[in-house]
Amino acid sequence: MALPVERGEELELEQIEIELLLEGIHRRYGFDFRQYAPASLRRRVRRRMDGEKVETISALQNLLLHDPAVMERLLLDLSVNVTAMFRDPTFFLSFREKVVPMLRTYPFARLWVAGCSTGEEVYSLAILLAEEGLADRVRIYATDINEAVLDQARLGVFPLDKMQEYTQNYIRAGGKRAFSEYYSAAYDGAQFDRSLVSNVVFAQHNLVSDRSFNEFHAIVCRNVMIYFDRSLQNRVHDLFYGSLVRLGILALGHKESIRFSPYADRYQELDADERIYKKRR
Ligand SMILES: C[S@@+](CC[C@H](N)C(=O)[O-])C[C@H]1O[C@@H](n2cnc3c(N)ncnc32)[C@H](O)[C@@H]1O
Numbered sequence: 448m449a450l451p452v453e454r455g456e457e458l459e460l461e462q463i464e465i466e467l468l469l470e471g472i473h474r475r476y477g478f479d480f481r482q483y484a485p486a487s488l489r490r491r492v493r494r495r496m497d498g499e500k501v502e503t504i505s506a507l508q509n510l511l512l513h514d515p516a517v518m519e520r521l522l523l524d525l526s527v528n529v530t531a532m533f534r535d536p537t538f539f540l541s542f543r544e545k546v547v548p549m550l551r552t553y554p555f556a557r558l559w560v561a562g563c564s565t566g567e568e569v570y571s572l573a574i575l576l577a578e579e580g581l582a583d584r585v586r587i588y589a590t591d592i593n594e595a596v597l598d599q600a601r602l603g604v605f606p607l608d609k610m611q612e613y614t615q616n617y618i619r620a621g622g623k624r625a626f627s628e629y630y631s632a633a634y635d636g637a638q639f640d641r642s643l644v645s646n647v648v649f650a651q652h653n654l655v656s657d658r659s660f661n662e663f664h665a666i667v668c669r670n671v672m673i674y675f676d677r678s679l680q681n682r683v684h685d686l687f688y689g690s691l692v693r694l695g696i697l698a699l700g701h702k703e704s705i706r707f708s709p710y711a712d713r714y715q716e717l718d719a720d721e722r723i724y725k726k727r728r
Pocket of ligand 1: 526527528529530531534561562563564565568590591592593596652653654655668669670671700
C-alpha cells in the first residue's frame with residue numbers, strides 16, 4: 448500500500464529533485480545555480496516544466512541533459528532578464544549627482560556593469576556619461592552569465608512601444624536632452640546610437656564561478672544578487688570588494704543592501720536610499 452505523502456514532505460522531495468537537477472546542469476554544462484534562492488528557483492523550474500510539457504523534474508532533467516536547446520531555454524528562465532532603461536530613475540539621478548563627480552577626478556575610469564541583461568542599463572549609463580562629458584574617459588565593462596542577452600545588448604535595439612515609458616524615466620533621471628535624439632526607428636524597434644557603446648566591452652562573466660578581470664572605479668550590479676542565497680551574495684561581495692580601487696563605488700538594486708553582509712563596515716553609504724556605497728580603504 449502506498450503511504451500518503453504530506454505537503455511538507457512533497458516540498459522536501461521537490462527540493463531534492465531540484466538539487467539533483469542543478470547538480471546535473473553543473474556537471475553537464477558548467478552553470479552553477481546551486482546557491483540561487485530556492486523559492487525563485489522552484490518557480491522557474493516549474494515554469495520550464497510547463498514550457499517543455501513534462502510532468503516531473505526528472506523528465507525535465509532527462510530532456511535538458513540531452514538537448515542543449517532546452518538548457519538554453521531554462522537558462523533564460525533562471526537568469527530572469529527583466530530590465531528597463533533608466534530603471535528606478537532616482538538611482539540615475541543620484542549616480543549623476545554623486546558618482547559622476549568622483550569619476551571626473553580620474554583621468555580614465557573603468558565601470559563594471561555586472562548582470563547587464565539585454566543592455567538597457569548599459570545604454571542608460573552610456574547616455575548619462577556622454578551628457579556629463581565622460582564618454583571618452585570611462586570604459587564600461589558590461590557582463591552577464593547569459594550569451595543570448597549579451598547578443599541583444601550588443602545590438603542595442605529595444606522595443607519601440609517602450610520608448611514612452613523610457614522617456615519618462617529619462618526625464619526623471621535628470622536627462623539633459625530630448626530622449627528621441629538617441630535612437631532611430633529600425634528593425635521594428637528603436638535602434639540606439641552606436642557611438643554610445645563605442646567605449647563599452649560586452650563579455651560573458653559568471654559571478655558564481657569567475658574571477659575578477661580588472662580593477663574598477665565603480666561597479667553597478669543591480670537586481671542580480673536578489674536571486675542568490677546569502678552565502679553566494681557574500682562570495683560576490685568578496686569579488687566586488689577585491690575588484691574595486693580604494694574609494695571605489697558599489698551600486699546595488701533598490702531591494703539589495705550591503706548592510707547584512709560581512710562587508711558592511713568596509714563601505715561608507717554615499718546614498719543609502721539608492722544603495723550606493725563607497726569603499727573605505
Ligand atoms: C533582473 S536582471 C537585472 C538587469 C539589470 N542589472 C537591471 O537592474 O535592470 C538579472 C541579470 O543577472 C544575470 N545573472 C544571473 N545570474 C548571474 C551570474 N551568476 N553571473 C552573471 N550574471 C548573472 C541574468 O542573466 C540577468 O540578465
